[in-house]
Amino acid sequence: MLKIYRVNSRTKQVTLEERKVEECILGGRAFASDVILKEVNPLCDPLGSENKIVFATSMLAGSGAPTALRLSVGTKSPLTNGIKESNSGGTVAAGLAKHNIRAIIVEDKPEDDNWHYIKIDKDGNVTLENGNEFKEMNTYEFVLLMNAKYGEGVAFAGIGNAGARMYKSASLQVTDNTTGLPARAAARGGVGAVLGSKHIKGIVIEKTKGVKFPFPDKKAHAEAKKAFMDVIMNSPVCGMSMTGTIANIDPHALNGTLPNRNFSGEPISGAQVDKIGVKKFLSDIKENGGKTGLACQPGCVIRCSNIYNGKDGNMLTASLEYETIGLCGSNIDIYDLEFIAKMDHLCDDIGVDTIELGATIGVLMEAGKIPWGDKEAVLKAIEEMYNDTEFGKIVGNGTKDAGEFYNVKRVPVVRGQGMPAYDPRAVKGMGVTYATNPMGADHTSGATAFPGINHHSIEGQLEISASQQVASAVFDSTMCMFGWYAFGFEEETLQVVVNLINAMYGLEWSIEDMMNLGKETLAKEYMFNDLAGFKPEDYKLPKYFYEENSKATGTVFDLDDEVAKAYVGSYLSSMSTTN
């Protein structure tokens, strides 16, 4: 049996529902979006009692396959006012899978000011513990205290002060596999604010050996897992281990992709790239005693994670990523890797999304509230967020609100969410994804920045984005995106993933069945947004991307609005015919 726990944050009741494996197939994003559509009023206040927040493990969690231990967090987003799934590696999905817990659903909202955290002990007992003393505590300190209280190796997914204060950019921080520190994140969409609105600090899981997944056919599983291992171990994605996502900085800067000064489209010089690119990263790692090739989740063989230390040899973050460098670096005219890692650390500690923070600061710089590239002023802005001043709240409430507050003309957001580190005029497929996917400006829910495509032309980009959006809805439900890259592009290897799903759940799925899971999940998400008041014509980028040439590429973003509308509409009509 797999377990689904419901935690009522008002009544403090914890209820368990057990489901047979073959009746508990949905995982990750597919599970979360299904619950949000079926159980949450699309018109509700995201920070009110009607919203829920779902924590769900990937479908392959428990299979023992590498990259399968992904944690999906689903809710109605306070940033986009639409449906949101944000996911993370780290140790929490593993912690849940050890007890065959598929999901924890946090419901309702307390009327008093008492805080709690969800605790899972060695034997898998799920309880709500009083957490008043931790209410105003950031994540690093909280994790250290939990380790002291429950023994080393605690897994944690939860919020810092940003979530407690319901900042719209609040992330859910998750403990990393190598360091045990809350350096990973289900960062986007303000999911941390929703948890904060329910006065729940997070989920704390004691270290344990756990129990096995109840495979219907152990032999079939062992064979399918072996085939899975064979593919992934021989895949070029294992080559990510040396540099992780930072390998993309140099080529994306050259292509005009990496954002520069609030997505101005100005080119980034070679000298600038050298200060934040892969060579500088590797030399810092070497000089300051950092590490690359680390697994963010137990058993990962891709190992794209790293530990980045400051000059003093102390760890700043695990890991430093492309997105953080793009948004908290070039986008705000800062070319200092150690400083960017320090920002990353502070974001992880207070619990905010580094993408949203960098996009917000970009807009505040365009508004003249922070000088371009002024590190001291940026630190002061983050400090104001720590101190919850008015300006600090503005910093914490994300790009869209900051842009409105200061009447900024160019605000790089899509449906309320700040843009990740891909200028949509330079990687048009990413622009198509931002415009048309159900999550707003999101880089993982339809990533297209592959080699071998003319990214400056719109030709064929809707088709590429559309197929990646489906793939993303599948891998966000089953495993890590980077793991998927070992399987996702050929029938033969896709079949290997299907075989493992079939072996776990006693199914006879085809590849088509697996991909249909993605399509159905997307249809549910569009439907939620539709009921929440989004119209097909809302699926577009801010106007200036269509009107102002990027100077780095000489192009504008030119997806036809009607084409985007028709694409989204096709999902909505597929939903209305099937339901």
Next chain:
Amino acid sequence: MLKIYRVNSRTKQVTLEERKVEECILGGRAFASDVILKEVNPLCDPLGSENKIVFATSMLAGSGAPTALRLSVGTKSPLTNGIKESNSGGTVAAGLAKHNIRAIIVEDKPEDDNWHYIKIDKDGNVTLENGNEFKEMNTYEFVLLMNAKYGEGVAFAGIGNAGARMYKSASLQVTDNTTGLPARAAARGGVGAVLGSKHIKGIVIEKTKGVKFPFPDKKAHAEAKKAFMDVIMNSPVCGMSMTGTIANIDPHALNGTLPNRNFSGEPISGAQVDKIGVKKFLSDIKENGGKTGLACQPGCVIRCSNIYNGKDGNMLTASLEYETIGLCGSNIDIYDLEFIAKMDHLCDDIGVDTIELGATIGVLMEAGKIPWGDKEAVLKAIEEMYNDTEFGKIVGNGTKDAGEFYNVKRVPVVRGQGMPAYDPRAVKGMGVTYATNPMGADHTSGATAFPGINHHSIEGQLEISASQQVASAVFDSTMCMFGWYAFGFEEETLQVVVNLINAMYGLEWSIEDMMNLGKETLAKEYMFNDLAGFKPEDYKLPKYFYEENSKATGTVFDLDDEVAKAYVGSYLSSMSTTN
């Protein structure tokens, strides 16, 4: 011929369109809403180039009838994101009518930072004048300078710093007839922010004798006007002249209507009422050298306006009104009439809506950012708005944003606009109007607080509100609301209004035709909102009014959501069958 001017704020072109009287029948709100629906993209950014702002005189302006010189201001509101018409007395409609100008429509948005004002000289020439030196000037100083420049008696409708900074609560201030000072306002919906976005300070009209309205039949007009005068002079509304709207403070406080501490529903004591009620008002007027019984617009016989002076004998405002006392007084626990008048003065000077400001401060008090009833802290908050600090912007951006910013539970807004001084649990017809009318929480677009109704019961309130909403769409298009009260309740007197319209425009309207103008205007407004993304289910009050008893009345607001939806839907379907 009647004149319609279009002012392009980007190209600086001023173009004149002349229309025959019989082809220029629409005035005031009917004119403005017609233009906004036909010419403005409902999905546009209210502060962007696609929005327009319309200044239109009432249909009876130029007739010589008292109360006919009303100025309507229509636009897409940055506060509600829906259609908005806000209107004002004062001297500007008279100034336009003297040149037979029916409307001025300001379009587009400049790309540079140059400011202008619209000037109408003695001969009726309309020009755009450079106004860079006045950009950061508040309204009182600006009007004094304009009087020095163009001679005494300048009429002005425009913005102070709140509008220039595009605060969402920015009003359009209008010069008063008695004092010549910008103490009156088309206050609601942030119309001032739209004018600010176009870098237009306002309209400045030199004093002049002007020309006559081109009546098709002078004799018919003279007769119709005489009949109009006979009715209004003998109407009980002329009794408003002693106390104006402040007569309502005492009975509305007793009924539980007057808001108390952020619409908490707590009763207001007799001792409290005595500090802000009509007796105190009249004794202050007497002691400090103020005046009552004044006409806000030329020739008004109702004369509900007043001049309220401080203890030092200097004028604070003209006039002090019920709404300002309700929102900037009891709603924020302040029981000091002179202090409220001082707030009123500051609001008029910087150009913000006193209703929105009081509702915002109520929410900031509930958030703990300003202590209840702390006058010094309130003054400091307004000072911060003058100084454009972060907190000042929050104060200036209205109730909804402030509530979101501080995660306040009880935020008395409807579709983005702060609630006027009628608790909807105590005057349920007003609640119906807030919920269902196209403008958001608005007290004039369907006022129901008449004697002889059981306001604590929902019984029959939709019908009363619905008929008042139609009446309001008529009088907002033709004349002042208080003038209408002399005519609006009997066939015989309604016919007198119809006769005057017919005489002015060479029409043969029936009473039904006139009321249909109201219905059609409402249908256009609902249609605009529909296209802007509002759904029928958005037409409701904040949830807590349905759930929490007012302690003053023991009642909740209990209009059924489905009934409200059906009511709004009926307007939308009437529109789709006629267009």
